Amino acid sequence: MEVSKKLLNSVPGCVDDALRGLISCSPGLRVLQGHRVVLRADLERIKGQVALLSGGGSGHEPAHAGYVGPGMLTGAIAGPVFTSPPVGSIVAAIRAVAYAGAAGVLLIVKNYTGDRLNFGLALERARREGVDVEMAVIGDDCAFTSPRKAGRRGICGTVLIHKIAGALAEQGKHLQEIFQIVTEAAARIGTLGVSLSPCSVPGSRPTFQLAVDELEIGLGIHGEAGVRRDKMMSSDQIVKIMIDHMTDPVSQSRVNVKSGDSVILVVNNLGGLSCLELQIVADSAVRCLEGKGLQIERAMLGSFMTALEMSGVSLTIMKSSEELLKLYDYETAAPAWPPVPRIPVTGQTRIFPCVPESTQPKELVPDVKRVQVYRHILENICKTLLSLEEELNELDRAAGDGDCGSTHARAAQAIRDWISSGEIPSHSARFLTTLSHVLLEKMAIQSVSDGCCKSLAE
Incomplete structure (x- = not known):
């Protein structure tokens, strides 16, 4: 297999160039000198509030730096592509927000070994320096019915946690209260992905191979193996398989929903799917969930946590509540958060009646x-x-x-x-x-x- 073509200046500098591009087009963001750390430009405004830091390997854009801004993250730490950020950069980010007067720091970390290790070491160092720090580990992957020892992988559902935690921080909630609400909310989220093609780290070959008539269900956002491979099928068919798998009562990784429950739906482009295909999948997902008697309160459609150029999609379902909906709807200026209408999806009239033509009299005796x-x-x-x-x-x-x-x-x-x-x-x-x-x-x-x-x- 050949190395995939990518628009870069250089492989070693691709992450720095990407962060500069984001900062250049987002006046509300700044980069921390000497580190791959993106922070809110108005850092002085967080004085007395809990600061929220997240991050991980690059290649998942717009996550995580795209979610930095009022109402969401205070900062994001970027590692090399698909590699956890170094401990020193995480500590530097914690120091920056602590110096700005943050009333505690919450680290929001996806459940991967490297991220847990490096963010955990940074947490210990910050605590030794007197900073009040907690770490919420998010695992929302529904792929494995019996989770492995490492637990469920953290994927697109993490973005919803950024939003909920950001709203709580803006409201002035204290660290332990945010940590508790976020932990409870994370248990209500499930995500499952499907891929039609692999991705490739800059300068490298594709991470795996799929035949032209195959797709893979349940793979990770770094190209980790999924739970099964199937022949290509229609959008309706694959979405039904995905949602049935995510809500299977015998699965330990299921989203625990039943008919009559309210949910938030995220239809996430894994990087290389066309908008046309993504909208078709969204239609399939809405019809499938409503067919199960679920009330879709909000729906997001777009690229939120990608896997470089992987052609695929993930579905995230979050069992909602009145309080979680208020937090989800809270204002944010983060550049990657979409303008989601604050009205339910289910129950809306989706068709405008067509204005009839002026009718002509029918033939009395057709020839x-x-x-x-x-x-x-x-x-x-x-x-x-x-x-x-x-x-x-x-x-x-x-x-x-x-x-x-x-x-x-x-x-x-x-x-x-x-x-x-x-x-x-x-x-x-x-x-x-x-x-x-x-x-x-x-x-x-x-x-x-x-x-x-x-x-x-x-």
């Missing part, structure tokens, strides 16, 4: 023989268009985007569906008008610049 002629002509046209689909596509590839034949095949299928409906009028003007409406509705119009041909709808 059956004329309709039969129309059917015969249309059937021959459709048969010809369908047989020429690939030939027309090939011609279009030389001058356009290669979809001319597919576009006309869609038109042919739409006409056939119309024929099957039995609604063909015999009056010639009404016949042509109705046919044009069928094509305009079902057949995308190609641009003239494609150079092959315009659609029948023109």
Whole structure:
């Protein structure tokens, strides 16, 4: 396997360059001199409040530095790609917020050995210096029904903890109260991912291999092995498998929800999935959860915790409550937090009724023989268009985007569906008008610049 192409200046400096890019475009953030630490620019405002620090290996952008700002994290410590940050940088971040007058520090750490070790050592050093520090370890992975000795991995659900803890800190809650609420909230969260392709650390080959017709369920955000591989399937099918696995009553890692419960849903792009696919997955997830009788109070759709360029998606479900919803809805200026509407998803009307056309009087005595002629002509046209689909596509590839034949095949299928409906009028003007409406509705119009041909709808 070849080394993947990436837009970098250098492999060793990629994390520093990325942090500079974030800081340059985010006036509310600053970098701590000599360290890969991002802090709020208004650090003086945290005096008397609990400071929140998180972080981990880079490559999960916008996590974690994108969640630094009022209402979320006070700072984030970045390690090399997929590698925990050094103890010295974590200690430097703790000292910076303590010097600014923080009334205690909460470290929010994903459950990985390196992160727990380095943040834990930093916590011990800070406590020896007299700083009041606690560490909340987040493990929200639902992949393994019987968690291994290390426990559940920390993945996208950690972002929800950033939000909840940030709201509590802004409200002036003390350290132990925030720590307790965050710990209880973390137990209500579950996440599961699925990947269609691997990712690759800059300068290296892909972390694993998947056949072109395979996907992997339950893998980690660094490319760690999942729980099963399957053949490619539809969005509805894979989402059902994921949610069934996440809510399986026999699983020790399940999200403990039942019909009638309220939840927050996060549909997270693992890095390389197209927006089109992500929205399709989101639709599948909303329908699946509502089909189980769950009330979706809020839904987030986007890239929140990625795995470099991995083509995949994770679903996070959090069992919500009135208090947690208030904390979730609390204002934040963190650059990566999306503008989520503060209204329930379930129960909304999702379709605007179409304004009907002005109707024309129906034919009193349809001409059956004329309709039969129309059917015969249309059937021959459709048969010809369908047989020429690939030939027309090939011609279009030389001058356009290669979809001319597919576009006309869609038109042919739409006409056939119309024929099957039995609604063909015999009056010639009404016949042509109705046919044009069928094509305009079902057949995308190609641009003239494609150079092959315009659609029948023109």
